[in-house]
Amino acid sequence: MTDRPKLTTSAGAPWPNNQDSLSAGKRGPVLMQDYQLIEKLAHQNRERIPERTVHAKGWGAHGKLVITGDISKYTKAKALQPGAETPMIARFSTVAGEQGAADHERDVRGFALKFYTEDGNWDMVGNNTPVFFVRDPYKFPDFIHTQKRHPKTNMRSPTAMWDFWSLSPEALHQVTILMSDRGLPQSPMHMNGYGSHTYSFWNDAGERYWVKFHFKTQQGHTFYTNAEAEQVIGKTREGYQERLFNTIEGGDYPRWKFQVQIMPEADAEKTAYNPFDLTKVWPHSEYPPIDVGYFELNRNADNYFTEIENAAFSPSNIVPGISWSPDKMLQARIFSYADAHRHRLGTHYETIPVNRPRCPVHHYHRDGEMNMYGGLASGNENAYYEPNSYNGALEDRSATEPPLRIDGDAARYDHTEYDDYLQVRELYAKVMNDDERARLHGNMGGAMVGVPTEIVERWFGHLKQVDPRYEAGVRAEWEKQSRDAGYDPNALPITGATPQTTKGDSAHGLPGMSHAAE
Numbered sequence: 001m002t003d004r005p006k007l008t009t010s011a012g013a014p015w016p017n018n019q020d021s022l023s024a025g026k027r028g029p030v031l032m033q034d035y036q037l038i039e040k041l042a043h044q045n046r047e048r049i050p051e052r053t054v055h056a057k058g059w060g061a062h063g064k065l066v067i068t069g070d071i072s073k074y075t076k077a078k079a080l081q082p083g084a085e086t087p088m089i090a091r092f093s094t095v096a097g098e099q100g101a102a103d104h105e106r107d108v109r110g111f112a113l114k115f116y117t118e119d120g121n122w123d124m125v126g127n128n129t130p131v132f133f134v135r136d137p138y139k140f141p142d143f144i145h146t147q148k149r150h151p152k153t154n155m156r157s158p159t160a161m162w163d164f165w166s167l168s169p170e171a172l173h174q175v176t177i178l179m180s181d182r183g184l185p186q187s188p189m190h191m192n193g194y195g196s197h198t199y200s201f202w203n204d205a206g207e208r209y210w211v212k213f214h215f216k217t218q219q220g221h222t223f224y225t226n227a228e229a230e231q232v233i234g235k236t237r238e239g240y241q242e243r244l245f246n247t248i249e250g251g252d253y254p255r256w257k258f259q260v261q262i263m264p265e266a267d268a269e270k271t272a273y274n275p276f277d278l279t280k281v282w283p284h285s286e287y288p289p290i291d292v293g294y295f296e297l298n299r300n301a302d303n304y305f306t307e308i309e310n311a312a313f314s315p316s317n318i319v320p321g322i323s324w325s326p327d328k329m330l331q332a333r334i335f336s337y338a339d340a341h342r343h344r345l346g347t348h349y350e351t352i353p354v355n356r357p358r359c360p361v362h363h364y365h366r367d368g369e370m371n372m373y374g375g376l377a378s379g380n381e382n383a384y385y386e387p388n389s390y391n392g393a394l395e396d397r398s399a400t401e402p403p404l405r406i407d408g409d410a411a412r413y414d415h416t417e418y419d420d421y422l423q424v425r426e427l428y429a430k431v432m433n434d435d436e437r438a439r440l441h442g443n444m445g446g447a448m449v450g451v452p453t454e455i456v457e458r459w460f461g462h463l464k465q466v467d468p469r470y471e472a473g474v475r476a477e478w479e480k481q482s483r484d485a486g487y488d489p490n491a492l493p494i495t496g497a498t499p500q501t502t503k504g505d506s507a508h509g510l511p512g513m514s515h516a517a518e
Contacts (some may be wrong), residue, residue, distance in 0.1 A: 077321030111193030137332030346370030445477025
């Protein structure tokens with residue numbers, strides 16, 4: 001018989017019996033001295049950590065980033081030099097649903113990548129869309145509240161969602177993408193990823209360039225209609241996990257083409273749009289995508305909890321040659337993501353193996369939760385502060401990036417002064433074909449069923465400014481689907497403090513049909 005390891009306590013002592021509790025007699029109560037019983041129950045009570053506030057439901061795998069192009073004139077980042085190959089891990093996710101939510105809900109998908117470079121971890125934390133719902137971080141908590149459960153009904157509220165969006169026309173771009181075919185990809189392998197924000201590159205000469213990151217699926221774009229997704233969810237709530245895991249386990253490794261858009265630093269003052277506005281894209285005709293390489297996912301996690309659930313991605317993790325921009329949302333995320341991890345996983349969450357850099361790490365952080373390294377920046381116990389005379393770690397001035405040139409006085413600038421219709425008009429009228437527009441009309445009209453008429457009419461006003469066909473098409477679907485569901489579309493007033501709720505089709509993933517849109 002094959003030798004098997006001996007069962008022990010968590011302290012390493014051999015344990016003789018894992019079947020029977022220690023009790024006072026055959027029919028008597030268990031004893032408090034049965035330490036291993038207490039230990040097992042206590043550990044079970046603590047097996048779950050807080051789920052992410054957003055992006056709670058996720059799927060991931062390990063892989064590699066391979067650089068085949070040459071962008072060395074733009075960046076000194078070692079992981080982006082020709083021929084470089086860097087180990088990585090990816091996590092995809094839905095935004096609004098809890099951990100038990102169905103995978104195939106209409107929602108934005110998170111697209112988070114961690115690259116273990118020789119200069120430390122570089123995290124790219126984006127979505128499967130190139131834009132977002134809001135451009136100012138002041139509005140992010142409010143937006144997320146509309147996507148979560150109503151405090152009284154404990155159900156997702158279509159009224160809250162459409163009320164917020166109809167009062168925030170900057171959301172038009174993202175909502176149009178969400179309600180289009182791209183809002184329900186069939187699997188993680190069949191969607192693009194974007195850094196979404198504007199970042200920056202800098203090179204050895206101290207020159208800065210603004211950059212947008214794109215990761216284009218090589219498996220093709222495939223999507224489900226709401227009705228098709230409903231059928232899938234009726235059979236499995238884990239469709240994304242099954243397809244990603246089984247695809248990699250079967251040796252069919254998915255790939256994404258890695259591209260960047262590059263903007264010279266001075267061009268930021270010349271564009272008709274704000275290049276740091278998260279609700280806008282850079283037209284490809286002005287800044288064509290440049291091929292850089294690809295990433296491939298080729299290994300599943302051995303333990304989902306330790307490698308995927310514990311994975312912590314943050315835009316604060318950059319390396320020399322890559323940096324940030326004046327994007328207001330990005331600036332806020334630099335703080336908020338790392339802070340969320342400190343709350344969820346512990347102060348020293350980056351010592352957890354999946355988050356641990358593959359290069360030497362030296363710093364002067366001390367004590368606190370998850371301190372598994374002693375807190376020493378060198379082998380000398382006296383070097384626990386800086387500056388010191390005991391050979392502790394020193395700063396590396398070669399990693400200093402060029403100054404971030406920012407003009408303007410400190411003030412609270414009105415973010416509503418921008419044009420929120422032009423780029424949506426281009427997407428609707430020039431990028432989408434008739435079939436895609438028809439599906440967009442149906443998805444959006446259906447998602448507003450049961451929403452008070454005053455809010456719906458406000459939203460229609462925005463659609464009409466984009467394109468009269470957009471407003472007419474969604475209005476027709478809203479009226480039809482409202483009547484099919486037993487609602488009079490002209491008789492749903494805003495009543496009281498509790499939003500209207502509607503019966504739902506959970507496949508849609510959006511509140512309002514028991515559904516919602518990290």
